[in-house]
Amino acid sequence: MARRVVAISPRGGIAAAALVLLLILAALGAVMSRAEVGAGLSPSDWAALRFTVVQAVLSAVISTICAVPVARALARRRFFGRGVLVTLLGAPFILPVIVAVIGLLTVFGRAGWFNLALGAVGLPPVSIYGLHGVVLAHVFFNLPLATRLLLQGWQTLPSERFRLAAQLRLTPFAAFRAIEWPMLRQVLPGVAALIFVICLTSFAVALTLGGGPRATTVELAIYQAFQFDFDLGRAARLSLAQLVLAGGAALIALWVIPPVSLGSGLDRPVQRWERGGTARALDTICITLAAGFLLLPLSAILWRGTWGLAAVPPVVWKAAGQSIFVGCISVVVLGVLALPMAGWIASSRRGGVEAIGLLGLSASPLMIGTGWFILIHPVAAPATLALPVTALVNALMALPFALRIMVPRLRDTVQDYGRLSATLGLRGWPLWRWVLLPRVRAQAGFAAGLTAALSMGDLGVIALFADQDRVTLPLQMYRLMGAYQMEAAAGAALILLTLALGAFWICDKGGRWHAEA
Amino acid sequence: MKYLTLAAGILGASAAYAETPELTVYTYDSFVSEWGPGPAIKTAFEAECACTLKFEGMGDGAALLARLKLEGERSEADVLLGIDTSLIATAKATGLFTPTTIKADYTLPVAWEDDTFAPYDWGYFAFVHNSDMTPPKNFxxxxxxxxxxxxxxxxxxxxxxxxxxxxKAAYGDEAAGIWEGLADNVVTVTKGWSEAYGLFLEGEADMVLSYTTSPAYHLIAEEDATKSAAVFDEGNYMQIEVMGRLAASDQPELAQQFIEFMVSDAAQSVLPTTNWMYPAVTPAAGLPKGFETLSVPEKALLIANDDVPALRDEALQEWLGALSQ
Structure with a gap:
């Protein structure tokens, strides 16, 4: 396979990657510069590391494996409400932790619907608290994301392949092996690595559903070191361990992705010829189970929130405005970082560089926030920079998602159209304008939607920087809870969910607008 | 546009600075929220100080202290309001605070002697439960x-x-045994108070660690009498919330004036129904209606401020050991 078959300049990508590295390393350096010298990790830190890795591996593997049949079913079937369901797949992921946890507990908790149902048929209640609860919650967050990413994989399969398979009367298994399996081999490792890294920085979910200090994660230890002990040295060491773990996992995963092209088609709408009744029944079961798992906790949030809407005070709406502002800036920053980086990665032979993108997600928000606070404080009041910094950090955190979404598509485009473009002498902006952007448009829209939604729901950095006038919606929601206003908080959570889903939907749809081909 | 406003704000702020002095108070989030005491305190204090009172809300007491340590002597804060007695020793060790003399007739169950920090409100920790159950009498x-x-x-x-x-205060060396006994009662451990209280209201547990004054919120603000707090016969531990002046403050007199204001009737009468704690000095008009229904522990427990840091490490190890089984 030829290298550099397309004239995507790597300069923009290298600059973006360097900026990401700089943002993280400068923060880490700043924290270290203020730390007293210390060495090593304590036994309890090692225990936290072990627990973190175990739950993250389990969550990643289970989410990814369960997502395969669900995505496959969604790719093959057309039914009423499919579009809504696909959009709602974005929902769990963007919920503030506490909202999602309470939603999950309404369904799976001690007094939840699931246990009520068990009790009704005379079965003993099941406790959600423990490692299984942590994994359940992480699957709730990430199964939908994995499904969406895999669904994208399916959408890149040319429809001609399926037609050929039908003409050749391939058995379902043979068709799966010939068409879908090579695509999965490309997509699965990246998805699993992404989820692993997301779960690596879990804190409140793991602690609350883990049922106690057995479920101590590295992120909790970092929080304790920063906020309670003010042991910056320990915080820096733990952050570094987290970065190394995430970076290592990402490198391995991205390295095993085979550089194969699935071939191009004429972008005809996919039509499927499978007629098997069993397959249809299995698909129906998969979709129903996944939808139930996803929609029950969401409807609990909706139900609670609707009651709380009347109690929502005006400050919440102001905070909503701030959140929208942060979301918009994040999307712009993300575009500037992600597109050149994705182009660079797509035209390199191996995707190892994408690991740099994952570092932004794996760095503890508290570490980045504190580090930049230390850097900014001598020159400016950190509160005045609260929203730009939040937007920047959010874009950083969304970067790995954007890369994971766009790189496979760009890689295919480079494989399929690179020679032609090179022959025509297309390079620089015209190359992006006429070849790359049109083909990556749907993916870019999805990535932008995810970023907007994610940054609206984020609570990481803003909590360190915000003052009275610069409060985002999730922060305001926590303040409501802290003032016993649980109902109003539920209402605020519903507003947040609606806004985030709205932003997600607009970007996602925008990417596919006029794209009937 | 945003940046223009921002720049204008910064310039404007420094221009206005010369005319009206500004007092910056670092406190926890829920104090400054619309339902907290912040807004009422600001209005009342500004009416008598000819100054601007600026609250900066962040996380909780521990987060406040961490922030001050990060900022060091460059901090804009003049007053820290919102740590409790368990953090006093740590706060003093930073050397960022300056002694404050204050005269007030505290109505605390314990005598208050501290040269740096002054209490503004207090409460008893207690397990809050639904009124229809019989609570346990002790741990x-x-x-x-x-x-x-x-x-x-x-x-x-x-x-x-x-x-x-x-x-630790109630059981001393036997604390580890108590925690081992409690391990199977603990449904889960949460990051902060909000999460725990939220889970309790969702019906995930029979009792939640909160304050004896929590039922007052439900009774007064929601007219809901279904919540009670359990009084334990070995005593309930106290939380005394305190404030102190920063040594690097550029408004030392104003800071002193604010602290005196906080223990005056004007501020103390706001606290019970906004911060949902007992006032440090009972106002002349007494406590708000509804507070008389609260259960009052017979014994108030409190570990001496200076003993907390050493005991904390020991107690944390016991707690981790017992609950990690």
């Missing part, structure tokens, strides 16, 4: 029962740390 009872409780993590929350100190 031993609780451990023997099959009641489920939600508590906060002492590594990330001040009430969680308070519970640790409570068991």
């Amino acid at each position: 031993t009872d609780l451990a023997a029962s099959d009641l489920k409780i939600v508590i906060q993590d002492p590594r990330s929350s001040t009430p969680g740390l308070g519970l640790l100190m409570w068991v």
Whole structure:
């Protein structure tokens, strides 16, 4: 396979990657510069590391494996409400932790619907608290994301392949092996690595559903070191361990992705010829189970929130405005970082560089926030920079998602159209304008939607920087809870969910607008 | 546009600075929220100080202290309001605070002697439960029962740390045994108070670690009398919330004036129904209606401020050991 078959300049990508590295390393350096010298990790830190890795591996593997049949079913079937369901797949992921946890507990908790149902048929209640609860919650967050990413994989399969398979009367298994399996081999490792890294920085979910200090994660230890002990040295060491773990996992995963092209088609709408009744029944079961798992906790949030809407005070709406502002800036920053980086990665032979993108997600928000606070404080009041910094950090955190979404598509485009473009002498902006952007448009829209939604729901950095006038919606929601206003908080959570889903939907749809081909 | 406003704001602020002095008070989030005491205190104090009072809200007491340590002497803060007695020793060790003399007739159950920090409100930690159940009488009872409780993590929350100190103050060397007994009662441990209280209201546990004054919120603000707080016969641990002046403050007189204002009737009468704690000095008009229904522990427990840091490490190890089984 030829290298550099397309004239995507790597300069923009290298600059973006360097900026990401700089943002993280400068923060880490700043924290270290203020730390007293210390060495090593304590036994309890090692225990936290072990627990973190175990739950993250389990969550990643289970989410990814369960997502395969669900995505496959969604790719093959057309039914009423499919579009809504696909959009709602974005929902769990963007919920503030506490909202999602309470939603999950309404369904799976001690007094939840699931246990009520068990009790009704005379079965003993099941406790959600423990490692299984942590994994359940992480699957709730990430199964939908994995499904969406895999669904994208399916959408890149040319429809001609399926037609050929039908003409050749391939058995379902043979068709799966010939068409879908090579695509999965490309997509699965990246998805699993992404989820692993997301779960690596879990804190409140793991602690609350883990049922106690057995479920101590590295992120909790970092929080304790920063906020309670003010042991910056320990915080820096733990952050570094987290970065190394995430970076290592990402490198391995991205390295095993085979550089194969699935071939191009004429972008005809996919039509499927499978007629098997069993397959249809299995698909129906998969979709129903996944939808139930996803929609029950969401409807609990909706139900609670609707009651709380009347109690929502005006400050919440102001905070909503701030959140929208942060979301918009994040999307712009993300575009500037992600597109050149994705182009660079797509035209390199191996995707190892994408690991740099994952570092932004794996760095503890508290570490980045504190580090930049230390850097900014001598020159400016950190509160005045609260929203730009939040937007920047959010874009950083969304970067790995954007890369994971766009790189496979760009890689295919480079494989399929690179020679032609090179022959025509297309390079620089015209190359992006006429070849790359049109083909990556749907993916870019999805990535932008995810970023907007994610940054609206984020609570990481803003909590360190915000003052009275610069409060985002999730922060305001926590303040409501802290003032016993649980109902109003539920209402605020519903507003947040609606806004985030709205932003997600607009970007996602925008990417596919006029794209009937 | 945003940046223009921002720049204008910064310039404008420094111009206005010369005319009206500004007092910056660092406090926790819920103090400054619309339902907290912040807005009323600001209005009342500004009416008598000819100054601007600026509250900066962030996280909880521990987060406040961490922020001050990060900022060091460059901090804009003149007053810190909102740490409790368990953090006083740590706060003093930073050397960022300056002594404050203050005269007030505190109505605390314990004598107050501290040269740097002054109390503004206080409460008893207690397990809050639905009124229709019979609560246990002490930790031993609780451990023997099959009641489920939600508590906060002492590594990330001040009430969680308070519970640790409570068991230590009541049982001393036997604290580890109590925690082993409690292990099967603890449904889960949360990051902070909000999460725990939210889970309790969702019905995830029979009792939650909160304050004896929590039922007052439900009674007065929601006219809901279904919540009670359990009084334990070994005593309930106290949380005394305090404030102090920063040595690097550029408004020392104003800071002193604010602290005196906070223990005056004007501020003290606001606190009970906004911060949902007992005032440090009972106002002349007495406590608001509804507070008389609250259960009052017969014994108030409190570990001496200076003993907390050493005991905390020991108690944390016991807690981790017992609950990690």
